[in-house]
Amino acid sequence: MKLTTQLAIAYPILQGPMLGVTTPAMVAAVANAGGLGSLPVGGLSPEKTHELILATKSKTDKPFAVNLFAHETSVSTSQADIDTMLNLLEAIYEDYGIPFSRPALTEFNFYSYQDQIEVLLHEQIPIVSFTFGLLEPAVVDQLKQQGSTLIGTATCVREAILLEESGVDIVVAQGVEAGGHRGTFLTDGPLPQVGSLSLLPQIVDAVSLPVIAAGGLFDARTVKAAFVLGAEGVQLGSFFLASDESAASEAYKTAVLSASDTSTALTRAFSGRWARGITNRFMEQVEQATLTIPYYTYQNSLTAGLRAYAQQNNIPELISLWAGQSASNSRRGKASDLLRSLIEQLDFDQEPV
Numbered sequence: 001m002k003l004t005t006q007l008a009i010a011y012p013i014l015q016g017p018m019l020g021v022t023t024p025a026m027v028a029a030v031a032n033a034g035g036l037g038s039l040p041v042g043g044l045s046p047e048k049t050h051e052l053i054l055a056t057k058s059k060t061d062k063p064f065a066v067n068l069f070a071h072e073t074s075v076s077t078s079q080a081d082i083d084t085m086l087n088l089l090e091a092i093y094e095d096y097g098i099p100f101s102r103p104a105l106t107e108f109n110f111y112s113y114q115d116q117i118e119v120l121l122h123e124q125i126p127i128v129s130f131t132f133g134l135l136e137p138a139v140v141d142q143l144k145q146q147g148s149t150l151i152g153t154a155t156c157v158r159e160a161i162l163l164e165e166s167g168v169d170i171v172v173a174q175g176v177e178a179g180g181h182r183g184t185f186l187t188d189g190p191l192p193q194v195g196s197l198s199l200l201p202q203i204v205d206a207v208s209l210p211v212i213a214a215g216g217l218f219d220a221r222t223v224k225a226a227f228v229l230g231a232e233g234v235q236l237g238s239f240f241l242a243s244d245e246s247a248a249s250e251a252y253k254t255a256v257l258s259a260s261d262t263s264t265a266l267t268r269a270f271s272g273r274w275a276r277g278i279t280n281r282f283m284e285q286v287e288q289a290t291l292t293i294p295y296y297t298y299q300n301s302l303t304a305g306l307r308a309y310a311q312q313n314n315i316p317e318l319i320s321l322w323a324g325q326s327a328s329n330s331r332r333g334k335a336s337d338l339l340r341s342l343i344e345q346l347d348f349d350q351e352p353v
């Protein structure tokens with residue numbers, strides 16, 4: 001079955017879910033223009049998840065994907081590592097004259113995808129994508145019984161095979177160029193850092209599922225290259241960063257638009273998970289301090305206040321400027337216009353289906 005038929009969309013182009021950047025308006029704009037919009041809800045409360053799904057549904061009657069985080073939630077971290085990190089954060093707050101208050105561990109709320117599944121089932125979400133892991137078998141069964149199509153994220157061939165074995169319908173092959181967090185979930189070896197040109201054909205050869213390419217795609221040339229390498233669809237994230245519907249602050253958009261091919265790096269500084277963003281002072285300060293960075297759920301919570309403050313106050317040196325290696329090709333304008341212009345450049349003879 002063609003990917004467009006499987007997902008009930010006109011064009012095999014997905015807007016990559018981007019937590020903190022993607023808004024219901026962006027998802028709906030892409031869906032209404034014939035692509036697949038993806039609503040990121042990773043780590044959000046069930047109430048917020050529901051609110052965002054309803055807000056998206058109020059703007060489109062087309063199908064869209066809801067995107068979950070499938071990471072381990074039970075990993076603990078030592079109080080000593082948290083205290084040392086808080087000392088460093090306090091110094092950074094002071095540098096910028098930002099009021100600091102020391103959070104207690106009990107204030108952190110970690111929501112896992114298990115907390116959100118009831119909402120997705122209730123709202124009959126037709127496409128569920130996820131990253132950072134595998135969904136547990138009972139959840140795969142529940143979603144499939146309801147008729148949801150499942151899309152998992154792989155950053156290496158072994159992860160793609162595990163996703164296929166777990167019963168997903170489609171695999172996203174996330175090359176190392178991609179902006180935002182690595183979807184990596186196999187942690188028994190070095191972090192997979194395979195570029196799309198190498199990753200995509202190797203995953204296509206290793207699994208019998210449709211593969212969606214993600215990482216470094218931004219125009220007709222790069223999208224066509226992904227199709228030549230065996231992709232049945234493409235997922236673009238950074239492409240939409242500077243769009244009107246993006247929640248990125250003006251400082252973030254400016255940093256993206258003035259980036260170059262070498263502006264980004266992989267870092268654990270902001271969240272404790274490897275992610276690609278535009279290098280800035282916060283990344284450098286945390287990395288130079290050579291501390292043990294607490295596990296994702298903790299570090300992400302510890303830096304949440306600072307990241308939100310920096311976005312609101314346009315301080316690019318403290319914002320997690322998630323962006324891919326080709327992010328400077330993002331453009332201002334309506335997400336629907338950006339997508340339409342890409343579709344016009346592509347030779348979709350047979351489309352829409």
Ligand SMILES: Cc1cc2nc3c(=O)[nH]c(=O)nc-3n(C[C@H](O)[C@H](O)[C@H](O)COP(=O)(O)O)c2cc1C
Nearest residue numbers: 016017018019131178179180215216237238322324
């Ligand atoms: C700001 C930002 C946030 C992201 N958040 C998520 C997310 O919540 N879930 C997810 O599966 N992928 C996330 N990604 C990855 C994108 O969905 C997409 O796969 C990636 O951006 C593709 O590479 P590109 O940036 O080179 O286009 C994020 C990417 C960016 C740039």
